[in-house]
Amino acid sequence: MPAISLPIRTERLVLRRFEAGDLDAFQAYHSLPETARFLPGPAKSYTQSMERVGRYANFAFEKEGDWLALAIEAAGLPGLQGEVVLKWLPGRGQGEVGWTLAPGARRKGYATEAAAAVLRLGFEELGMHRIEARLDELNTASASLCSRLGMRLEARHIDKWHYKGQWATELVYAILAPAWRIGSGG
Template identity: 40%
Template sequence: MADRDLLRTALDLPVLTERLCLRAYREDDLGNVFRLRSNPEVVAMLYGDPMTREEAPEALARYMTPPVLEADGDELKIAVERREDGAYLGNLKLQLLSREHLQGEIGYVFDPRHQGRGYAVEAARKALELGFAHFGMHRISAHCDVRNIASWKLMEKLRMRREAHYREKEFFKGAWAEDFVYAILRREWASREDSPAGTISA
């Protein structure tokens, strides 16, 4: 384990990209969380029903856990806002699936009103960079419903590789659902033209 472990287990937020601020969730994000997770269009491809106002405080409390990845299953929930005006755009998930094997997973949920401008790609690209360059993960995966075309096209823009197509994997909201699984290795990410030079090794 000593020669194959995470580089770090904690993350200092906020983290900035060209247009975005990736920050920790705060108490005043209650309305943001409710608006996003109560939107039927957003929840259509997520587990569960649209969030009620009564459920929002508990969800926010889960999002406000410390930005630490130490044990299998630990995850960071990161709020994404636009630097220009502070508008809340959505959130990122970066999860540690296996510390022993340095496996991680990313996820993202964005407000449909802000889609089509490249914000999700910019944020997810930074999530991969954090997973590889900051935490030292070896492989990062992502998955989505086959019908969620915008999501799997985003993964392909990140040069992630489609590794699996699970057919009729589960009975989801009244129909048999299928999933795509995508992934990328650290060395593949390091060889990309837009990868920060010298920050990670294969």
């Protein structure tokens, strides 16, 4: 994999490495039940947030299983708005994208813009062939985001996960590099 040049700038966002100063903002939205609703595990404690921000700040993206975790910041407005991640999955050229936003950053198109930048990175710079997103069927906002990105629904796994006291149906969206190039005008 080639080296990743950071930060990544989009029209409205800066995607950068996490910093120690992001901890309080990260904890503020990750401690909320509404944020944790579609994430594995309960809302995060301060200690769990410290561990996660530390891992995110010190990521290495060198081999299968590694995560690229980027802080989302609005251009010209310092402060953590959320995160976007790309996981290098096993298998030739496979990845998984995900995102989480602070409540004040939702419904502004930030997740779409950040995820599109990570897809561009995965396909155009890292040479990935396929990138997927896995989500709870009840997470209709993320399903709509996947569609906006040009991802197609590949699978619906009924009662795939049992978490937060109930069974959840998993949706798998994905996009292949050729479709990305066509859809992005590349």
